[in-house]
Amino acid sequence: MKKGVLLVNLGSPDSTSPKDVKKYLGEFLMDERVIDVPLWARTLLVKGIVLNTRPKKSAAAYQKIWWDEGSPLIVLSKRLRDKIDDHTSIPIVLSMRYGTPNIKSGLQELHDQGVDEVLIFPLYPQFAMATTETILVLAEELRKEHFPEMQFTSVPAFYNHPDYIRVLAESISEKLKAVEFQHLLFSYHGVPERHIRKSDITKSHCQIDGSCCQTASPAHQFCYRHQCFETTRLVAEYLELKENTYSVSFQSRLGFDPWLQPYTDRTIERFGKQGMKNLAIVTPAFVSDCLETLEEIAMEGEEIFHEVGGEKFTVVPCLNDREDWVKVLSRWIDEWAFSNPVEA
Incomplete structure (x- = not known):
């Protein structure tokens, strides 16, 4: 064949x-x-x-x-x-x-x-x-x-393959090595909460609370939320990021149903209002830069941050054709x- x-x-x-x-x-x-x-x-x-x-x-x-x-x-x-x-x-x-x-x-x-x-x-x-x-x-x-x-x-x-984690982590390190930043935000594309429950092959594990994504389960094979948090954990571990210097958020919601939280736009706004001056952001759900990274994050996100007092807003490019x-x-x-x- x-x-x-x-x-x-x-x-x-x-x-x-x-x-x-x-x-x-x-x-x-x-x-x-x-x-x-x-x-x-x-x-x-x-x-x-x-x-x-x-x-x-x-x-x-x-x-x-x-x-x-x-x-x-x-x-x-x-x-x-x-x-x-x-x-x-x-x-x-x-x-x-x-x-x-x-x-x-x-x-x-x-x-x-x-x-x-x-x-x-x-x-x-x-x-x-x-x-x-x-x-x-x-x-x-x-x-x-x-x-x-x-x-x-x-x-x-x-999402957890060592090769992928290494390349993603190295791309972040390269972009941020000469940049002062107080916090690294991992922004993933959002999905409705019901998608998480529909993808739960156990029909009972996914509660979308503070523990289910950290509790071992066959459901994780198809759980987008778990896989986002796990990507973040592994990259943070690879880069030896200190606790409370990074976090996860979800962007691009549509409609009025509950979507995965916290929302990226509100998180950026909150950081600025809390006095954060230097924020870095990476978008690991995308391997190619697109509307959601180039406009929603790099343009709209930066505008939100500046409007609430933020100063330096650094966006890590997608992996693209590295x-x-x-x-x-x-x-x-x-x-x-x-x-x-x-x-x-």
């Missing part, structure tokens, strides 16, 4: 025009694993409300961070793909869960190269319904319908390609 890899990231609008942003948001928000309510309610919310109000505002946000080459997330993902391709001997194809290039076209590209054994590689360190799960579910649906001869293997969440990150991913792919499992 011929092996190949499908790297999958979130996606982006084709341009900053409200029309393209509306198309992208429609595909994204109508995913039942993103807004997990009955179809009628999701349709009413997304098509009846959100898509009539949000595209113009989101388009303006994308315009702030758009590069000459296009969407930063797409450009950076392509650079990563190209560098991995230089390090490996099997086909490497990039797809997006939403927008273009889509997963179907990616699988078709691999198929056209004679690939019949595919490593599905979601570019998300932590597992979540709205990220990893939706990629794997769609890929399997497409396989059954269009590529029944293909076999799939998927990369598990690598050479050490490229080497790690290339090695994981080669381990799989030559029959050695990639273990988290």
Whole structure:
């Protein structure tokens, strides 16, 4: 069998025009694993409300961070793909869960190269319904319908893999070694609390309290909240960060249902009001810089901090196409390609 890899990231609008942003948001928000309510309610919310109000505002946000080459997330993902391709001997194809290039076209590209054994590689360190799960579910649906001869293997969440922790920690160290900061905030993308409970394979462990994420359980294999806190703990341990000099928050909430807390924007505001002058922030749920890191954090977050008296606001870039990150991913792919499992 011929092996190949499908790297999958979130996606982006084709341009900053409200029309393209509306198309992208429609595909994204109508995913039942993103807004997990009955179809009628999701349709009413997304098509009846959100898509009539949000595209113009989101388009303006994308315009702030758009590069000459296009969407930063797409450009950076392509650079990563190209560098991995230089390090490996099997086909490497990039797809997006939403927008273009889509997963179907990616699988078709691999198929056209004679690939019949595919490593599905979601570019998300932590597992979540709205990220990893939706990629794997769609890929399997497409396989059954269009590529029944293909076999799939998927990369598990690598939030605690020593290679990932080392590269993430080194990226933080490099950015902050010449910067004075009082606190390092680990900001992860938020999800509704109900997603955590739905992903609990024990149906009883996840209480979203102060103890369940620290208590060993099979539920942690699919618990986004636990995996975020564990990533933070391992990086802090690697960097020998002192207690109370770092913390976790969650960004990008939508709607009125309870989402994972504390919220990043309110945390930044609180730190400033408490007199903190120098704050650093890292976003480990993302491996590629995007709207949520470049605009929501680096622009809006800094504005909030300055408005309440903060002075120095330092943002650690995502891993993007760092050479050490490229080497790690290339090695994981080669381990799989030559029959050695990639273990988290």
